[in-house]
Amino acid sequence: MIPAVAVESLAYTYPGGKGVRDLTFTVDPGEICCIYGKNGTGKSTLFNVLSTTCRPSGGRFLILGADGDRERETVRARIFPVFDENSHFENVNGWDNLEFFKKIYALTKLDDSDRIFKILDLDPSGPAGSYSLGMKRKLMLAESLVSGKPVLLYDEPSLGLDSDTRTRFFSLAGERAREGAAVLYGTNRISEIRHGDRIFHLTGEGLKEVGSVTELEQDLIPVTISTGDQVFTEHLERIEDLPPLIAKMLPFGVPRTIEVFGDPGATDEFWTRDAEEKVSRAPAFVRPMVRKLVEKYARDKGYSRITVSVVDEARTRFEKR
Numbered sequence: 001m002i003p004a005v006a007v008e009s010l011a012y013t014y015p016g017g018k019g020v021r022d023l024t025f026t027v028d029p030g031e032i033c034c035i036y037g038k039n040g041t042g043k044s045t046l047f048n049v050l051s052t053t054c055r056p057s058g059g060r061f062l063i064l065g066a067d068g069d070r071e072r073e074t075v076r077a078r079i080f081p082v083f084d085e086n087s088h089f090e091n092v093n094g095w096d097n098l099e100f101f102k103k104i105y106a107l108t109k110l111d112d113s114d115r116i117f118k119i120l121d122l123d124p125s126g127p128a129g130s131y132s133l134g135m136k137r138k139l140m141l142a143e144s145l146v147s148g149k150p151v152l153l154y155d156e157p158s159l160g161l162d163s164d165t166r167t168r169f170f171s172l173a174g175e176r177a178r179e180g181a182a183v184l185y186g187t188n189r190i191s192e193i194r195h196g197d198r199i200f201h202l203t204g205e206g207l208k209e210v211g212s213v214t215e216l217e218q219d220l221i222p223v224t225i226s227t228g229d230q231v232f233t234e235h236l237e238r239i240e241d242l243p244p245l246i247a248k249m250l251p252f253g254v255p256r257t258i259e260v261f262g263d264p265g266a267t268d269e270f271w272t273r274d275a276e277e278k279v280s281r282a283p284a285f286v287r288p289m290v291r292k293l294v295e296k297y298a299r300d301k302g303y304s305r306i307t308v309s310v311v312d313e314a315r316t317r318f319e320k321r
Contacts, residue, residue, distance in 0.1 A: 002065050004029045004151050004182030005050065011058030012049050020045050021058070023207045025200055027182045029150065032173060034196030035186040036216065038237055041202045043186035044083075047155040050184070051081035063151055080149040082140050084159050094124025094131075094139050101143050113146045119168050133160040145172050152176060154185035158192060170195040190220060190235035203237075223260050227253030239296055240317075242289075260292040270295070271306045278311050 005027040013019040020042035027033045037043050048054045050061060052072045060067060066074040088097045098113060117124055122138040131139065137160040144152055152173070158166040173183050174195070185196070190213075193199050199210040210216045220235035223242060227249065234245055239260070249255060275294075282290045297314035298306050 001028060003027060003062070004031070004064055005184060006062040007050075007059070008061065009059035010046075010049065010056055010061055012045055012054055013057045014045075019057070020049075020202075021206070023059070023202075025207060025209070027151075027184050029182050030177050030180050031197050032177045032183040032185075032195060033198045033200065034193045035184065035200050035202055035207075036188070036190070036193045036210075037186070037202030038188050038241065041204060043188075043202060044155050046202070047081065047083065047153055047186060050153055051079060051083075052076055078149060079151045079153055080144045080147045081153040081155075082144050082157060083155050088128040088136065088139060090129030091127055093127055094122065097128055097139065098124065098143055098146075101147075113142065116142045116145050116172065119172060120165060121168075134162065134165070137161055138165065141169055145176060150181055152181055152183045154183070156187060157185050158187065158189065166192070190216070191233070221260065223258070225249050225255050225259075226257040227255055239293055242293075258286055258289045260289050270298075272308070274308045275306045275311050278308055
């Protein structure tokens with residue numbers, strides 16, 4: 001069987017030197033594969049290359065046997081890529097946008113559009129310019145799911161969706177896979193990698209296949225942030241990634257509680273009284289988090305005791321991030 005997607009030593013380098021390099025993996029027809037990686041590791045770069053938006057600077061990729069660089073038009077006829085940018089005509093409604101995509105993509109499966117719209121809870125009758133971010137995202141996903149394309153590419157498909165809609169989308173993507181389509185999606189949410197038949201972890205060091213969700217979770221730090229009305233759970237590769245995560249959550253409300261797990265707690269004897277007193281000055285809702293951060297920093301540095309100077313050192317390092 002010819003792989004739906006075959007990536008061989010693929011590389012793409014930006015002028016500044018960043019990008020992806022030496023990526024190798026395959027996706028078979030009827031398979032859902034997940035590319036998991038935090039922001040900045042190259043997920044979007046990979047999907048830009050696979051969608052023929054960017055030409056690879058090394059290696060190659062094949063879509064159902066067609067070379068992604070030398071047979072670009074053939075590849076484009078076989079894929080439906082979904083990115084985080086809105087690409088609709090805002091002065092017409094969802095149905096008219098779907099009709100436009102029908103013509104330029106030669107869509108064949110539009111008989112399923114009513115059902116898809118209903119499942120995704122999307123009313124396509126109003127002008128697309130009046131849609132919320134989530135509604136625009138639903139329209140893009142609906143177009144991909146009714147396209148009949150053999151290869152579906154999703155860069156952060158759940159962006160702007162609530163948890164129920166995310167679940168419904170992955171259920172519909174599973175339907176398309178059972179019909180024979182290859183589904184490849186990228187995400188930075190640990191909760192979404194379970195939908196993949198196979199999981200690949202993309203880091204600055206490259207790409208490796210992960211045997212299970214549990215195997216991946218062992219290397220990550222769970223963080224739960226409550227804003228009162230909503231609770232978010234994310235997984236970090238490094239505790240230093242916590243400030244950007246908190247900043248990302250601020251539009252949803254001021255955090256009321258922040259819980260960091262995954263590190264063994266230190267005994268009281270590990271702390272000096274002065275260090276304990278200094279940490280106790282932090283606001284109550286972040287105090288457990290601060291304690292965890294300092295303990296992890298001390299263990300990483302090999303300190304046998306947490307003193308005031310260790311607290312200050314950890315804070316300086318953390319604030320720089």
